[in-house]
Amino acid sequence: MNMKSINALIISPIRLKCRSMVCMLTILIVFLSCETDDEQTVTRLTDLVLSEEFDSDGAPNSELWDYDIGRGPNGDGWGNQELQYYTDRAENVTVQNGVLLITARQEAFEGAQYTSARLLTKDLFEQRYGRFEARIRLPWGQGIWPAFWMLGADIDENPWPAAGEIDIMEYRGQDPSVLIGSVHGPGYSGGNAISKEFILENDRFDTGFHIFGIEWGPEYVNFYVDDVLYNQITPEDVTGPWVFDKPFYILMNLAVGGTFVGSPNAETEFPQTMLVDYVRVYNYTEPF
Amino acid sequence: MKNSRYFNLRPVTVICLLVSVFLGCERDFSDDVEFATFPTNGDVFLDTFSAGLDYFPFVDAGADPEAFSVDTDEVFEGDASMRFDVPAFGNGFVGATFNTTSNRNLTGFDALTFYAKASQAATINSIGYGISGETNNKFQVTANNLSVSTRWEKYVIPIPDAKRLIGETGLFWLAEGASFEGDEGGYVLWFDEVKFEKLGTVAQPRPAIFSGEELEEQAFIGSNITITGLTQTFNLGNGVDQTISIAPSYFNFESSDNSVATVNELGQVSVIGSGKANITAILAGVKAKGSLELTSTGTLQAAPVPTKPQANVKSIFSDSYANDTESNFSPGFGGSTTQTSIATINGNSIATYSNNNFTGIIFDNTVDASGLTFLHVDIYVQQAGIEFEIQIRDVGANQMIETDVNTGLPIGDDRDRRFTFTGLGIGQWTSFDIPLDGDIAAQKNNLGALILVGGPDFILDNIYFYKE
Numbered sequence: 236m237n238m239k240s241i242n243a244l245i246i247s248p249i250r251l252k253c254r255s256m257v258c259m260l261t262i263l264i265v266f267l268s269c270e271t272d273d274e275q276t277v278t279r280l281t282d283l284v285l286s287e288e289f290d291s292d293g294a295p296n297s298e299l300w301d302y303d304i305g306r307g308p309n310g311d312g313w314g315n316q317e318l319q320y321y322t323d324r325a326e327n328v329t330v331q332n333g334v335l336l337i338t339a340r341q342e343a344f345e346g347a348q349y350t351s352a353r354l355l356t357k358d359l360f361e362q363r364y365g366r367f368e369a370r371i372r373l374p375w376g377q378g379i380w381p382a383f384w385m386l387g388a389d390i391d392e393n394p395w396p397a398a399g400e401i402d403i404m405e406y407r408g409q410d411p412s413v414l415i416g417s418v419h420g421p422g423y424s425g426g427n428a429i430s431k432e433f434i435l436e437n438d439r440f441d442t443g444f445h446i447f448g449i450e451w452g453p454e455y456v457n458f459y460v461d462d463v464l465y466n467q468i469t470p471e472d473v474t475g476p477w478v479f480d481k482p483f484y485i486l487m488n489l490a491v492g493g494t495f496v497g498s499p500n501a502e503t504e505f506p507q508t509m510l511v512d513y514v515r516v517y518n519y520t521e522p523f
Numbered sequence: 524m525k526n527s528r529y530f531n532l533r534p535v536t537v538i539c540l541l542v543s544v545f546l547g548c549e550r551d552f553s554d555d556v557e558f559a560t561f562p563t564n565g566d567v568f569l570d571t572f573s574a575g576l577d578y579f580p581f582v583d584a585g586a587d588p589e590a591f592s593v594d595t596d597e598v599f600e601g602d603a604s605m606r607f608d609v610p611a612f613g614n615g616f617v618g619a620t621f622n623t624t625s626n627r628n629l630t631g632f633d634a635l636t637f638y639a640k641a642s643q644a645a646t647i648n649s650i651g652y653g654i655s656g657e658t659n660n661k662f663q664v665t666a667n668n669l670s671v672s673t674r675w676e677k678y679v680i681p682i683p684d685a686k687r688l689i690g691e692t693g694l695f696w697l698a699e700g701a702s703f704e705g706d707e708g709g710y711v712l713w714f715d716e717v718k719f720e721k722l723g724t725v726a727q728p729r730p731a732i733f734s735g736e737e738l739e740e741q742a743f744i745g746s747n748i749t750i751t752g753l754t755q756t757f758n759l760g761n762g763v764d765q766t767i768s769i770a771p772s773y774f775n776f777e778s779s780d781n782s783v784a785t786v787n788e789l790g791q792v793s794v795i796g797s798g799k800a801n802i803t804a805i806l807a808g809v810k811a812k813g814s815l816e817l818t819s820t821g822t823l824q825a826a827p828v829p830t831k832p833q834a835n836v837k838s839i840f841s842d843s844y845a846n847d848t849e850s851n852f853s854p855g856f857g858g859s860t861t862q863t864s865i866a867t868i869n870g871n872s873i874a875t876y877s878n879n880n881f882t883g884i885i886f887d888n889t890v891d892a893s894g895l896t897f898l899h900v901d902i903y904v905q906q907a908g909i910e911f912e913i914q915i916r917d918v919g920a921n922q923m924i925e926t927d928v929n930t931g932l933p934i935g936d937d938r939d940r941r942f943t944f945t946g947l948g949i950g951q952w953t954s955f956d957i958p959l960d961g962d963i964a965a966q967k968n969n970l971g972a973l974i975l976v977g978g979p980d981f982i983l984d985n986i987y988f989y990k991e
Contacts, residue, residue, distance in 0.1 A: 375726075375727060375758060375762075376758070376762075377762065407762075408762070409762035409763075410762055411724070411726065411758065411760065411762055412724060412760055436723075437721075437722065437723035437724065438723045438724065439723070439724050439726055439760065441726060441727070442726045442727075502763075502764045504727075504729075
């Protein structure tokens with residue numbers, strides 16, 4: 236293993252020089268100096284409109300959360316050759332002790348070798364712009380692929396990728412310190428998504444809770460982890476039309492295998508659980 | 524007070540003395556009392572020996588003391604590296620520990636890390652830290668078969684439980700050599716930037732005892748069983764698991780019934796009563812995978828003491844004779860369900876078999892029984908209906924066990940003699956003397972294995988070939 240070279244591959248030229256939190260602040264300053272808005276901070280939206288704290292044990296609140304069941308509309312692992320069968324069983328999705336547990340299990344089920352769950356707020360909570368964040372402890376291991384993300388609410392009329400997708404958090408279980416934040420749209424989807432990786436220095440995402448969030452307004456999406464703003468994507472950055480000026484809904488899931496992450500191997504431990512402490516959404520308000 | 528966790532008997536005595544002294548002065552403990560700690564320096568070898576470090580080759584074990592040098596040409600960083608010239612087969616091996624004269628406090632670290640490269644792709648037999656004469660290697664850690672390439676790469680050997688390492692002297696050790704003709708040797712290993720680090724990415728501890736297996740064994744009062752297969756597995760920052768062999772003192776062992784069996788901090792189980800006891804372990808708050816369920820049926824009488832003179836015997840397993848060869852009692856045949864253990868009862872070793880379908884005793888070196896006429900075996904069973912077969916296998920001149928996987932019969936130049944043990948007395952030893960006749964009558968100069976089929980539960984002792 237050579238962490239130095241791995242880091243060098245991923246970190247942008249600016250961040251290459253920087254290793255500590257002090258340096259992270261330097262990055263912020265660099266970002267600040269690049270922005271027209273000199274007031275920019277990690278987050279500034281404070282008008283809380285959705286606060287899902289998972290305070291009631293049992294099944295998640297059905298007025299907010301629905302489920303995708305199975306292996307995708309075409310039975311192809313949701314377009315990614317994912318290996319799990321999604322269910323809404325308590326074995327795969329439940330709330331305990333104030334935390335949502337999404338659990339991937341290795342078990343033969345409906346022709347699949349793994350089960351897991353995908354929750355979504357489609358038709359239940361959809362919003363244009365705002366601040367969307369969740370506090371999550373991630374699972375780990377080769378082939379484990381959790382995500383906290385959003386899809387354009389018009390997806391039934393305007394199929395993906397035209398509907399747009401914002402990936403607030405994606406992560407490969409075999410890279411336990413690396414977070415990926417992305418947007419997908421027409422002309423920049425799948426492997427051509429506009430992405431940036433964030434490396435948690437001297438730590439990893441599967442040993443404690445971390446906050447994954449975006450602040451999203453007209454013509455920008457800002458990505459942050461905990462107290463670090465690590466990316467901003469604007470219409471200038473995408474290689475197609477900007478499709479992020481309409482309501483989106485939220486998804487959370489724990490996939491196993493698939494093209495993005497590869498299959499689990501002999502070292503992958505099951506079950507694997509993604510723990511979600513809360514999901515909070517703040518309204519967008521005009522710049523101050 | 525956070526120092527209370529370090530209490531053992533001797534400090535308590537000292538504290539009592541202190542208390543009486545303080546009482547005499549009518550003064551209370553200050554809240555600020557803290558024990559002094561050893562230096563927290565984690566450096567081992569960056570560009571030179573770190574403070575107090577010295578080189579101790581394993582000369583008594585046959586290591587080449589000249590194998591180590593400091594190299595200023597081939598470095599990863601700075602101006603010097605550690606160089607080991609691994610001798611060719613037959614010329615000793617690289618084996619040494621690097622210890623400090625003053626103890627180090629390593630509680631703030633989570634791994635020993637280093638950069639390494641070799642003049643050819645190689646596998647280091649053993650490498651780690653925690654060799655210490657004073658403590659009997661109490662906190663030894665070993666990574667086995669660590670592969671190194673011809674490029675400088677970073678390696679991580681995690682610390683199983685850092686809070687134990689309050690006063691370590693053994694900071695780095697390794698053993699590597701050619702163990703047979705044709706094994707890798709005659710090459711160079713380099714290490715650089717050897718140090719203890721707090722990486723923050725050593726995570727997901729998964730300790731194990733008995734290599735993670737859940738064993739069941741018969742036992743008797745007086746049985747002593749040592750817990751083996753002690754490992755700790757971490758997921759490293761690169762997402763890859765690293766398993767290390769670790770000393771028993773990292774674990775807290777437990778017996779579910781201390782009136783049946785007790786277990787000490789060295790993982791030595793002593794059976795002291797009748798009944799069932801489950802032996803488990805915890806490491807730093809994480810329950811170890813693997814356990815041992817002992818069923819003790821009380822006292823086991825010893826097998827009859829053999830009376831044949833040593834000169835007439837080639838022994839495989841008996842406390843009465845020197846072994847003619849060492850043997851592997853757990854060959855791990857594919858599909859085998861057998862659990863084998865060598866237990867010692869009142870100083871006498873026995874081989875216990877549980878749940879046997881098929882296993883074997885594989886001789887390290889073949890036995891020439893040309894001049895011998897019998898195989899002796901003593902067998903103890905505890906229940907009715909036990910029958911099993913022994914196959915005395917001659918492996919022929921090519922020294923390979925060759926078996927038809929469909930029939931189980933010997934093929935090639937192999938021959939065997941088969942015998943079924945029946946009429947076994949319950950709760951007593953039954954002795955058998957099997958003539959070396961049949962298919963091996965004319966070929967018994969390369970005896971290589973005893974195959975055991977069926978049972979499923981029995982105990983063996985005094986396994987030896989002999990002549991009248």
